Amino acid sequence: MNERPGRDRSSAGDPVRTLELLWREPGQGARRGPKQRTTVDAVVAAAIRIADADGLDALTMRAVATELGVTPMATYTYVPGKAELLDLMIDAVYLQMPRRDFTGKSWREKVSAIAQDNLAMFDSHPWLTYLPTTRPPLGPGMIAKYDHELSAFDSLGLSDLEMDGALTYVLGFVNSVARIAIDSHRAAADSGQSDGQWWERAGPLLERVLDGDRYPLASRVGTAAGQAFDAAYSASHAYEFGLARVLDGLADLISDR
Structure with a gap:
């Protein structure tokens, strides 16, 4: 599980798009058209599983797509890219912590x-x-x-x-x-x-x-x-x-x- 300190960081993506995703604002998580095969939450959960097992170097949008059984391009309909995905992952882990x-x-x-x-x-x-x-x-x-x-x-x-x-x-x-x-x-x-x-x-x-x-x-x-x-x-x-x-x-x- 090799990490590269400093290569990745939080809040490296577009702040508005990231905040919309974090708070699940309408228009980001839900799409009109054919029934969606997955969800933002599922994408985030898959990304966390990959990072937990193999580190951030193994985390790519393609790897997440493979984990979910969808095409790489389909993954981008839920999360714009890895920068925004990292923020969603951090926040999800924080949300799961005991209070x-x-x-x-x-x-x-x-x-x-x-x-x-x-x-x-x-x-x-x-x-x-x-x-x-x-x-x-x-x-x-x-x-x-x-x-x-x-x-x-x-x-x-x-x-x-x-x-x-x-x-x-x-x-x-x-x-x-x-x-x-x-x-x-x-x-x-x-x-x-x-x-x-x-x-x-x-x-x-x-x-x-x-x-x-x-x-x-x-x-x-x-x-x-x-x-x-x-x-x-x-x-x-x-x-x-x-x-x-x-x-x-x-x-x-x-x-x-």
Whole structure:
């Protein structure tokens, strides 16, 4: 599942046509004439299946058409192209995310739940991890996700900009950890070796060439981490340790209010 970070991004298509599709405005999803063989929702679902299985490089309008059993040209009657399709896919995934009931929960519990739900989303849809969304698809899924996640910071005395910044901070952390996990899995798949097997081969040579007196911290800390994780990195440890620090940082901001 090779991705090419930066090649694809959200909101790269025509904004008006994309918004019409996202909100299923009349004239985009429905056509007059012969009975339609599929729907916009079916096209989006097929595209997500392809991306989940084989990554964005495998996602083409022709591949979607094959998945649906229609001609490539027929697919364009539902979605103008891949740029608009990507926004529809992102929004559909966002719409399917769980919206936990936060009643009676502390802000730490709420933020932790948001982080966990986003991590699970990236695990289920790895292609989303590398798809820039600095111009987010402003569809019903994205709006519902944003509104729900902002509620974790509501009534804490934060300004609107601080609430937006706090959420961006949390989601940025989750995305970075998700990349570590995905990259680790891909490295193992590409090399045919687990992290532990790789270290078994590299370790003896490293012990001979690494001067512990010259690099005392790297030697000591690196050895401790390697022994604990059987790898250079542990995505689960990075997530647990990092989330605690994220929450502590937000606690300082919130306590000031």
